[in-house]
Amino acid sequence: xxxxxxxxxxxxxxxxxxxxxxxxxxxxxxxxxxxxxxxxxxxxxxxxxxxxxxxxxxxxxxxxxxxxxxxxxxxxxxxxxxxxxxxxxxxxxxxxxxxxxxxxxxxxxxxxxxxxxxxxxxxxxxxxxxxxxxxxxxxxxxxxxxxxxxxxxxxxxxxxxxxxxxxxxxxxxxxxxxxxxxxxxxxxxxxxxxxxxxxxxxxxxxxxxxxxxxxxxxxxxxxxxxxxxxxxx
Amino acid sequence: xxxxxxxxxxxxxxxxxxxxxxxxxxxxxxxxxxxxxxxxxxxxxxxxxxxxxxxxxxxxxxxxxxxxxxxxxxxxxxxxxxxxxxxxxxxxxxxxxxxxxxxxxxxxxxxxxxxxxxxxx
Numbered sequence: 001x002x003x004x005x006x007x008x009x010x011x012x013x014x015x016x017x018x019x020x021x022x023x024x025x026x027x028x029x030x031x032x033x034x035x036x037x038x039x040x041x042x043x044x045x046x047x048x049x050x051x052x053x054x055x056x057x058x059x060x061x062x063x064x065x066x067x068x069x070x071x072x073x074x075x076x077x078x079x080x081x082x083x084x085x086x087x088x089x090x091x092x093x094x095x096x097x098x099x100x101x102x103x104x105x106x107x108x109x110x111x112x113x114x115x116x117x118x119x120x121x122x123x124x125x126x127x128x129x130x131x132x133x134x135x136x137x138x139x140x141x142x143x144x145x146x147x148x149x150x151x152x153x154x155x156x157x158x159x160x161x162x163x164x165x166x167x168x169x170x171x172x173x174x175x176x177x178x179x180x181x182x183x184x185x186x187x188x189x190x191x192x193x194x195x196x197x198x199x200x201x202x203x204x205x206x207x208x209x210x211x212x213x214x215x216x217x218x219x220x221x222x223x224x225x226x227x228x229x230x231x232x233x
Numbered sequence: 234x235x236x237x238x239x240x241x242x243x244x245x246x247x248x249x250x251x252x253x254x255x256x257x258x259x260x261x262x263x264x265x266x267x268x269x270x271x272x273x274x275x276x277x278x279x280x281x282x283x284x285x286x287x288x289x290x291x292x293x294x295x296x297x298x299x300x301x302x303x304x305x306x307x308x309x310x311x312x313x314x315x316x317x318x319x320x321x322x323x324x325x326x327x328x329x330x331x332x333x334x335x336x337x338x339x340x341x342x343x344x345x346x347x348x349x350x351x352x353x354x
Contacts, residue, residue: 006257013256017249024241024278037285037292052293053300061297068301075308079315086318126300130307203304210311213318 048188136208
């Protein structure tokens with residue numbers, strides 16, 4: 001791309017940014033009309049959790065979260081369909097190995113804490129899952145070829161656990177006459193915690209598996225060597 | 234000039250920088266980085282919009298959207314990176330095999346492939 005064109009694009013993008021800034025400025029300085037926040041905070045005692053963000057994620061907008069988990073799953077399926085994972089890195093040096101030995105259990109422990117605390121303070125399935133995923137990334141960097149994940153079959157169960165439990169609970173509630181993902185007030189807390197636990201495991205496993213970057217190593221189905229595999233070898 | 238506008242404005246600047254980088258740079262990896270910066274700008278703006286004035290708790294809805302958005306952005310980036318690395322492997326492989334069969338002409342082919350991916354400026 002030549003210089004003049006990138007300059008022109010730069011000018012156009014700057015003008016667009018100025019327009020956006022102006023829109024945001026008049027939006028923020030205008031009187032705020034009715035907002036969802038009022039409704040969300042009003043209904044909080046009915047939601048089964050006492051932290052508004054968790055209530056939005058797992059109760060008011062549970063459909064949204066269910067579909068986000070489906071997006072995660074779809075992205076991982078895309079990565080797996082591209083072929084087997086490249087070989088892992090070499091084994092870690094002593095310093096990295098010791099660090100991994102300390103950090104990974106701490107990350108898992110903190111993930112469990114975040115999952116529990118999400119009911120009444122900042123935390124929840126996505127943060128806990130991200131921590132589990134980062135524990136997997138550290139393990140992979142430290143030379144574990146599967147990033148600490150179990151066998152391929154177990155991985156498949158783990159990554160569908162989030163969507164699976166979510167949908168099963170939704171269908172069960174619908175069958176009991178509450179409506180899809182409409183929690184009864186008495187059991188809402190435990191249903192949300194159950195969904196969040198499954199979602200945490202699924203998010204963590206999905207992120208770690210995505211970092212591995214291909215179908216799990218090990219018991220892969222027999223495949224004929226394709227040109228791309230030759231190139232990597 | 235409210236703090237919310239300052240934060241939101243920073244988000245828009247990030248968005249514009251990412252958009253420019255996405256449009257101008259040819260290598261896929263740089264486009265991907267630009268795209269991620271655009272996303273960060275949007276998250277920034279959402280967090281700023283959640284501010285409802287001093288003393289009031291922030292609006293939880295944009296916070297929840299950003300939270301899921303971050304994880305989805307990370308996974309989409311992972312998919313794009315995996316596609317990019319397969320594409321590069323396939324490209325390298327194609328130019329290598331062309332080299333074996335055609336001799337001189339293949340060099341030009343490999344050069345073409347290289348120029349497509351890493352344009353010299």
